[in-house]
Amino acid sequence: MSEKWYPRRGxxxxxxxxxxxxxxxxxxxxxxxxxxxxxxxxxxxxxxxTIRALADDLSCSVITxxxxxxxxxxxxxILTRQGRGTVVAQIPEEKMDARRREAVEAAxxxxxxxxxxxxxxEEELREVLNQALQRDHTDVSxxxx
Amino acid sequence: xxxxxxxxxxxxxxxxxxxxxxxxNLEIEPGYIVAIVGPRGAGKSTLMGMLMNLIRPASGxxxxxxxxxxxxxxxxxxxxxxxxxxxxGYDDLSPRVLGKFVSRFYPGWDQRLYEDLLAGVAMExxxxxxxxxxxxxxxxxxxxxxxxxxxxxxxxxxTAGLDSFARRQIQGGIxxxxxxxxxxxxxxxxxxxxxxxxxxxxDYVAFLVDGRLLGLFEKDALLDGWKVFWLDREPGVTFPExxxxxxxxxxx
Numbered sequence: 001m002s003e004k005w006y007p008r009r010g011x012x013x014x015x016x017x018x019x020x021x022x023x024x025x026x027x028x029x030x031x032x033x034x035x036x037x038x039x040x041x042x043x044x045x046x047x048x049x050t051i052r053a054l055a056d057d058l059s060c061s062v063i064t065x066x067x068x069x070x071x072x073x074x075x076x077x078i079l080t081r082q083g084r085g086t087v088v089a090q091i092p093e094e095k096m097d098a099r100r101r102e103a104v105e106a107a108x109x110x111x112x113x114x115x116x117x118x119x120x121x122e123e124e125l126r127e128v129l130n131q132a133l134q135r136d137h138t139d140v141s142x143x144x145x
Numbered sequence: 146x147x148x149x150x151x152x153x154x155x156x157x158x159x160x161x162x163x164x165x166x167x168x169x170n171l172e173i174e175p176g177y178i179v180a181i182v183g184p185r186g187a188g189k190s191t192l193m194g195m196l197m198n199l200i201r202p203a204s205g206x207x208x209x210x211x212x213x214x215x216x217x218x219x220x221x222x223x224x225x226x227x228x229x230x231x232x233x234g235y236d237d238l239s240p241r242v243l244g245k246f247v248s249r250f251y252p253g254w255d256q257r258l259y260e261d262l263l264a265g266v267a268m269e270x271x272x273x274x275x276x277x278x279x280x281x282x283x284x285x286x287x288x289x290x291x292x293x294x295x296x297x298x299x300x301x302x303x304t305a306g307l308d309s310f311a312r313r314q315i316q317g318g319i320x321x322x323x324x325x326x327x328x329x330x331x332x333x334x335x336x337x338x339x340x341x342x343x344x345x346x347x348d349y350v351a352f353l354v355d356g357r358l359l360g361l362f363e364k365d366a367l368l369d370g371w372k373v374f375w376l377d378r379e380p381g382v383t384f385p386e387x388x389x390x391x392x393x394x395x396x397x
Contacts, residue, residue, distance in 0.1 A: 056320050060364075061363065061364045061365050
């Protein structure tokens, strides 16, 4: 990690890169930032580190951090203004909901296709889902006591 | 790279006796830190010298900021901070005097960065350059180049012979230079033999071996490539020497 022998003025975000992760570094940065933003941990207007400062912290190149910021900007999650740095964008509530729904839908589609490959019928898939919901329900109530 | 290059070399050649450099073709876009990596005698200093017009290429074309030597020399040099491997004429001057002297030529001189870089290694502002240790001289030379505050900084082995603490200072100075929000895209090109330095600060890496340039690579793509190589086969180990079952279990 870079030595902080002078105070870094800018903000910092808790991102970490894993060498074991098969995803390229810019994807890792992107998905971690996206999660922070969509979960509301990074509020609209929050200033993000410059591409150079982030590259420094992660010991990667600015090509990688620039690519990650550009993708997030294209998704409308962050905004970069000349001379004012990069901030978290104001994301409309329905868009936040849609994005959360997307993640859930993707997970379900994945589960369905795994089930299909394993030869499950529609009935059986529904049963699995019901059981999972039930387990979740008992887990939650069990956790309270 | 799509922006207008800061540095552009086309078929640049130079030879000294049996040593031949080039032909070198290289384009460097603003906004990046580029490491020129190679062993001693690969031609790194010659390349740096040609970028500063201290050495004339035998053939080929060198363009800096769209200008050429010698016609645009003054305009080009005002935009470059250069740290040679061994500066001459500094020996009787102190860090304080050197700073004052150099700052006069550069309107963008960053006194604060200069002082911070020197304070980081507890340098005596009034000690003469010639009486400083080799490492401290190197540190001071790099600090001068970074503080000139231009658009392009050329550093010839900026951390050779420095201890790890001083090395981090210079590396920190490079990134602070690049991240100054008062300025637009700046560029640093440094020559090095230290791979750790490349890992820490470079965006792009150019390998120079025996006078030949082996292309310009994105550092992160390169590191991903190494990862694959290391996992596949341990360095220095060839597969036939190892039982195949063991080689397989070592794969991830």
